[in-house]
Amino acid sequence: MIKLSSPFYSNEECEAVCRVLNSQVACMGEETMLFEQELSSFLQTNVLCVSSGTAALQLALQSIDIQPGDNILVPSFTFVATFQAIKALNAIPIPCDIDIQTCFLDRNDVEKRINKKTKAILPVLYAGIDIGISEIYNLAHTYNLHVIEDAAHSFGNLQITKRKGILCFSFDAIKNLSCTDGGAIACQDKNILERIQDARLLGIIGDTECRYKNQRSWDFDVQSQGWRYHMSNLCAAIGRTQLRKFSKLADNRKKIANLYLNELKNIPEIRLLPIDTNISVPHIFPIIINNNKRNELRNFLLQNNIGCGVQYKPNHLLTYFNLNYSLPNTEWIYDHILSIPLHPLLTEQEVEFIIEKIKQFFKVHQTIYHTLDR
Ligand SMILES: *Cc1c(COP(=O)(O)O)cnc(C)c1O
Numbered sequence: 497m498i499k500l501s502s503p504f505y506s507n508e509e510c511e512a513v514c515r516v517l518n519s520q521v522a523c524m525g526e527e528t529m530l531f532e533q534e535l536s537s538f539l540q541t542n543v544l545c546v547s548s549g550t551a552a553l554q555l556a557l558q559s560i561d562i563q564p565g566d567n568i569l570v571p572s573f574t575f576v577a578t579f580q581a582i583k584a585l586n587a588i589p590i591p592c593d594i595d596i597q598t599c600f601l602d603r604n605d606v607e608k609r610i611n612k613k614t615k616a617i618l619p620v621l622y623a624g625i626d627i628g629i630s631e632i633y634n635l636a637h638t639y640n641l642h643v644i645e646d647a648a649h650s651f652g653n654l655q656i657t658k659r660k661g662i663l664c665f666s667f668d669a670i671k672n673l674s675c676t677d678g679g680a681i682a683c684q685d686k687n688i689l690e691r692i693q694d695a696r697l698l699g700i701i702g703d704t705e706c707r708y709k710n711q712r713s714w715d716f717d718v719q720s721q722g723w724r725y726h727m728s729n730l731c732a733a734i735g736r737t738q739l740r741k742f743s744k745l746a747d748n749r750k751k752i753a754n755l756y757l758n759e760l761k762n763i764p765e766i767r768l769l770p771i772d773t774n775i776s777v778p779h780i781f782p783i784i785i786n787n788n789k790r791n792e793l794r795n796f797l798l799q800n801n802i803g804c805g806v807q808y809k810p811n812h813l814l815t816y817f818n819l820n821y822s823l824p825n826t827e828w829i830y831d832h833i834l835s836i837p838l839h840p841l842l843t844e845q846e847v848e849f850i851i852e853k854i855k856q857f858f859k860v861h862q863t864i865y866h867t868l869d870r
Pocket residue numbers: 548549550551574575577578620646648649665666667668678679
């Protein structure tokens with residue numbers, strides 16, 4: 497089976513893991529500090545590492561003082577982690593619709609859901625796409641709202657960290673950069689990160705500074721809610737290794753995405769998302785199937801041992817988040833989208849095989865154009 501997604505670990509990661517285990521200091525310590533420093537210079541902003549992308553989102557919300565009952569405007573079309581991070585603070589995720597061309601938050605749908613309880617907009621850079629982000633920042637400015645970006649798909653895009661919102665990255669097992677588990681909060685405003693650097697360590701005041709020296713505080717105070725969301729030396733050491741070879745990981749992903757973009761663009765039944773490999777490092781490669789053959793294509797690819805999947809089930813369709821309204825663009829996309837394999841271990845032959853199978857499928861399932869539903 498050709499895998500839909502995969503990390504790319506090799507001997508260097510194994511050596512990093514052994515180095516940390518042999519040091520007997522696997523918990524958060526100096527490696528974590530060094531990884532944060534290296535990420536800061538790579539991303540040209542301030543960075544704090546945490547245990548997951550979900551934890552990054554929750555702590556980012558805490559840093560802007562989100563309270564129970566506050567409304568957060570968020571696209572329904574995202575991984576459930578985005579919604580659960582909001583719920584973790586007892587705030588209310590308000591699912592919004594997306595633009596059907598870009599799968600990015602629809603500014604007009606967002607605006608109509610703003611009310612007295614709205615505190616922040618949480619755009620998701622789905623497949624690394626951020627077309628429309630400046631309109632979201634303008635809207636936030638007009639209504640005096642915070643912006644937190646779910647940039648879990650966007651590590652490697654060096655333009656996004658220049659923006660003034662708070663960015664949340666994920667370094668989980670399959671993301672562009674993988675620590676096996678991990679995440680980071682990046683922000684130009686140092687004060688934001690200062691406010692939460694102890695919150696990730698159970699709220700223990702000054703523990704971050706101790707941990708950086710591979711020490712711990714014993715006589716400490718706690719004055720606010722904290723969580724066990726720090727990143728271990730072990731995960732940080734893997735992340736540091738991945739960061740050193742990141743340009744190779746990024747090039748592999750871009751090369752594969754460019755092959756797909758060039759080879760699939762002439763299939764009339766397929767619409768490609770505006771993925772720009774000049775600025776972003778694509779994490780996933782979703783395609784839109786314009787006719788009603790998405791499920792058949794999925795089965796056909798699986799029969800040919802090609803991994804594929806629907807990313808993601810819209811959150812407003814999940815029982816826990818249902819607000820009893822429909823989001824037409826999101827629901828249409830959910831019925832017509834399919835992610836095909838994208839990861840740095842794919843060979844060119846595998847990519848060519850995938851492209852050939854997709855072309856073969858649509859030769860059999862050609863559409864008569866006036867029946868296209870979009
Ligand atoms: C992966 C992901 C997350 C969560 O990251 P974790 O590190 O798995 O907690 C959040 N949002 C999106 C869009 C993701 O893809």
